[in-house]
Amino acid sequence: MDHISPVLWHFLIKWLTNFQLYPPEASKIAPQMDALYFFMVLVSLIGMTIVVLLLTSFSILYSKKRHPVAVQIEGSTMLEATWTIIPLGLFLIMFVWGALIYFRVYTPPANAMNIYVVGKQWMWKAEHPGGQHEINALHIPTGRPVQLTLISQDVFHSFSIPAFRVKREAIPGRYTSVWFEATEVGTYHLFCTQYCGTNHSAMIGDIVVLSPDDYKKWLNQSTNGMSLSQNGERLFASLSCSACHNGRPDARGPSLAGVYGTKLTLTNGQTTLADEAYLREAILNPSEHVTQGFSPIMPTYQGQISEDGVISLVEYIKGLNSNDRIEQTLNTTTLLPDGEGKAPSAVKKAAAGPTSATQGMVKQ
Amino acid sequence: MSDSTLAAHDAHAEHEHPPYQRHHFETMEQQVDATGFAMWLFLLTEIMFFGGLFTAYLIYRNWYYPAFVAGSHQLNIVWGTLNTGVLISSSFTMAMGVWSAETRRKTALVLWLVATLVLGLAFLGIKTIEYSEKIEKHHVPGIHYSIKSFTDPQSDPEVYNLYHDKALPLDMARHTEMYFGLYFAMTGMHALHMIIGIAILSFMIFRARAGAYTTGHVTFVENFGLYWHFVDIVWIFLFPLLYLISRHG
Amino acid sequence: MSTIVSLPDQSTATIPKVNFITKEHGILSWLLTGDHKRIAMLYLASITFFFAIGGALAGLIRLELLTPQSDLMATDTYNKVFTMHGVVMIFLFLVPSVPATLGNFLIPLMIGAKDLALPKINLLSWYLYVAGGILVLYTMAAGGVDTGWTFTVPLSTHYLNTNVLSTGIAIFIAGFSSIFTGLNFIVTIHKMRAPGMTWFRLPLFVWAHYAASILMVLGTPVLAIALVLVILERTMGIGVFDPLKGGDPILFQHLFWFYSHPAVYIMILPGMGVISEVISTFSRKRVFGYTAVAFSSVAIAVFGFFVWEHHMFIMGVSTYSTLVFSLLTMLVAVPSAIKIFNWTFTLYKGSITFETPMLYAFGFMGLFTIGGLTGVFLGTTGTDIHLTETYFIVAHFHFVMVGGMLMAFLSGIHFWWPKMTGRMYPEKISQLAALITFIGFNFTFFPQFILGTLGMPRRYAAYPAEFQVLNVFSTAGATILGVGYLLPILYLTWSLKYGEIAGSNPWQATGLEWQVQSPPLTENFAEIPIVDHDAYDYEWLEKKHEREAVTIVG
Amino acid sequence: MSATHESHENTHAEQAHEEHHIVPPTVYLTIGSILLVLTGVTVWASYLELGVFNPIIALFIACVKATIVVLFFMHVKYSSRLTKLTVGAGLFTFMALVGMTLSDYFSRAWGRW
């Protein structure tokens, strides 16, 4: 019972005074989506009203008292055509309108800044290119398109920001992406909306939208010194990627400088765009899409790098536009104390082909 | 209480009904029609049931083609072909069984059914041999799965001498587990259908010896035949899909 | 109108000595029966039992959601509760609700057959249902399962250590029960129609069941195989759904929704059949545009197979295929609109009375329209992004399933209660119950639309405090709703013994089932009727009464 | 639809067994042999180097085999329209399941070219 009184309190003071029917519109897409939403509400209301009006008026006019003998009517093709075509037309408008918005939400503009988000039971981990990590929170500036590249380490999660009207599932084994451009400074809900196990409802957080200046301040405050691509560079060296991808004429692997965003031709003749998802796949499942002119000798790194590691590598390769630094690192191999996975040995093992079955199989 | 305007219609109501006609059918024809149709509908559900597996198969074969090729090389084509032959023959004997029932030849019916049973058992026997090979080689998905045959083909001289497969890269080799997962799921479901079929078949032989199906009432034999042929058809697709992916050197 | 007077009316009618209930005695005569009417009764009892369980679980859900914190139960427990609620309500209540009870009882009667084509299969289907139900009960006793009714992989295959296997097997078995019901209906409708009962003389109830049966027969096996693969994945780790082994978890979604979208039409079509009968009977008028209504059922069934991906719009499926599926979703919504308007115009120039079944039917029309239109919100790719996985969906499907199908079920149960039991339900209190249900329903689920729009995610044991007020509304509504559902259970049981005796045709309806005694004979018809009139031919009925009046008087 | 109805009404006329076609053993034998031969052909074909045509040929032969099993062993050739329609409906839904699911998989890469 003691919970009921706060309820009343809410009811009287908060709810009645600022009753909301929809969440704040805090992104560029939000008003567009709401326009469609209200259009649909309007159509539904009109449709509903027609149905209810007809039902009540017929019920009154033709109740048995007033209208004791029913008149048998077969039907009316004209009428039926009307109520087939009008709803169909309206539905089709909704479909086209909706599809336009859908494509907008899931097609990030080229100039979007990219933030990686890793979901796992039961937290969200955001990784900014500058190396800032956040748990269950995401800081972003207003006025800049932000692209999220999402992945899950375990089960399906879903990254939902109602105030932005965007949502995308983070699925295991594949990058998905979504973008938005925040317009209003403030703190908004972040929910995991795909059921993901026990603490699904605790997988929530805050989206903190800052003005561009505040955002800069925040970035500087929360940096831990190493950006994603710096970390990637470190991994690139310690995992010996540089042994093959160094741009030298005799290198066994293709040069990765500038590869991001280009179209690659694969040995099976298909072409594919080298986007984040492709880079990830290339590292974890290299033999599934072998670039033309190369043989499938690249070892898989599945089970040796965490998703965060892959993200760093991807971010590093994205920004790579010359092989100079790689060549440098080649000469001074072990830069840093320890990388993720003992690289050289891993490569050797993989190249020789592990003989035991379970070896390298990651099993949660 | 029953209605007077709904006049009695059935001129044949007084006809002697054969003993196997169930009370709620008006005529024997109707009963035969209905049960046959029901059997077909049941086969539809079976099509959709296997449909899910075929979908999965098509997707992963597309994604992991080299793994599927390497996996299929592990299957023994001689056994596979033999088994296809066995199953087709059993379909033939089953069809002959139906014919014997229709033409009321009791002994022939029993013999054909027994032949079908034997062939069905032979199929399962061969499948058992094949399965045990897989178990020995650790090709059953799960904890004991081994990719050695694929990362190091020479370690598996029998298959290597036939196909001279190149070693698969590690990541692709791992996907052979998917191939075998589907192999066992599909052939396992098929074998399960065979087992159920064989159980029913044994029951039928028992009854056929008592002359149950040679009285002109052949629905049961016929419907079982439909089932048996359907199981055959499933195998007709499984065989090329699983065994014959790419055999050329 | 005046013809009714000369009928053996309710006051003089007696319950016929020989009927399908009194024909045989003893528990075994029920458990081994092949009589479709008895099997329908068995089903009715068992689904009511599971509805009570599902309803009790719904009560727990609503209680927990009274406060923002998860204080009534642990989050785990909450997850199990809503999973079991979904599983029980869908697979053990709503899928068999109308078809296995009313459909089973009425289809042979309506088409002039002595039984369903395959009585033993019919009984088998009930036993399978019971087996599935017992396994679900076992699951609950053994600690429940918390996958959600959608069994999302890899959560269900690799991350949960609850009773996924037993639930999976339970649903597999219950699925076959539904396959056999559907199969039986199709065969019966094709092969057992009485002479003169052409396709276009079939009551729309039969058409609707025919369409639903197609979905049961062709859709359910895909669910079965999806579950088999989940089970194999869990036990053996075959890898088809395991991203770590290169499997695609989205494939599971495809297979699951290939069944579960058609399943939602399995859940609504039979209800639509009920509504056609009820609306026609109580406005004493043939259904407006019979063929359109009949074909729209079939259209829903056919198109229903091509829209499943609308449950996966944000899951990383191809954006291009979402276009196709969204478009098809719009197409499948149209036949439902056709039905709603055709029913509405059936009232036009009718002679309407407002008995309980009719009240429920009105409830259906309003609530299903809301539920259906909000379905269109979800089928539109753009708005789905915002609304999916929120309470908007919860509201949508409760509007169509509870506001739609459950209302239709109650409508049908009241409508055919006299036929099934030979006795009337008490009219006044049942009208009250219908009203309570309607009010309670709107209180419960309308706020959830707003909650969803505000962004409250579904399957949340705890939620931000700002959503509390609407949740309190919803819980309060559920209490009213619970009363609304409890009442029929009570007074219908009461009426078994004390209800007024109904006579064969208390509603003066035209269907063949109303032309035989209530409760009917075991073999339904003493003589198989020859049908010489269309469905809903009230003039035929009137003439028939005139003739009867003559015979009685003379 | 009306045709099925007519055949239903026929059931009340005394013409049972007339429609029931008994397929002679020679047909079964021929079909059985063709099936065995086709099995051989498909195995043989799988050893040829035909590129994309390998699976196509294998599936084509499998479809031919399945079709003749359905037509002759399963008597569909001699069965009512309804049976044929049923088989067709099954195939159609099967294709819907496979085709529409694959449509997602094939178009996922679109826009990434």
Ligand code: HEA
């Ligand atoms: C009985 C069950 C039932 C029925 C009939 C429906 C009917 C419909 N459903 Fe619903 N649905 C569910 C049960 C049902 N649904 C369930 C259980 C879920 C959730 C599953 C889960 O995730 O747990 C779900 C989820 C669901 C989703 C997925 C949401 C998501 O996960 O993101 C979608 C998306 O398209 C959808 C759409 C539709 C549509 C378009 C219809 C249409 O068929 C509706 C057609 C009806 C109408 C359109 C109304 C009549 C129209 C008129 C009277 C015309 C009005 C006049 C004018 C427009 C002028 N439903």
Ligand code: HEA
């Ligand atoms: C047929 C389907 C059906 C029906 C009838 C209902 C009925 C109800 N449902 Fe349910 N519901 C689902 C199908 C259904 N539901 C599904 C599929 C889900 C999704 C699950 C998932 O996410 O996996 C769901 C989820 C769901 C949720 C969301 C949970 C979440 O996402 O966190 C909620 C929350 O309010 C809810 C509430 C209710 C309520 C209040 C009722 C009320 O209508 C119930 C009213 C009935 C009663 C209150 C019982 C009546 C009383 C008796 C019969 C007397 C006997 C009782 C006792 C003796 C105790 N349901």
Ligand code: CUA
């Ligand atoms: Cu993560 Cu829900």
Ligand SMILES: [Cu+2]
């Ligand atoms: Cu759907």
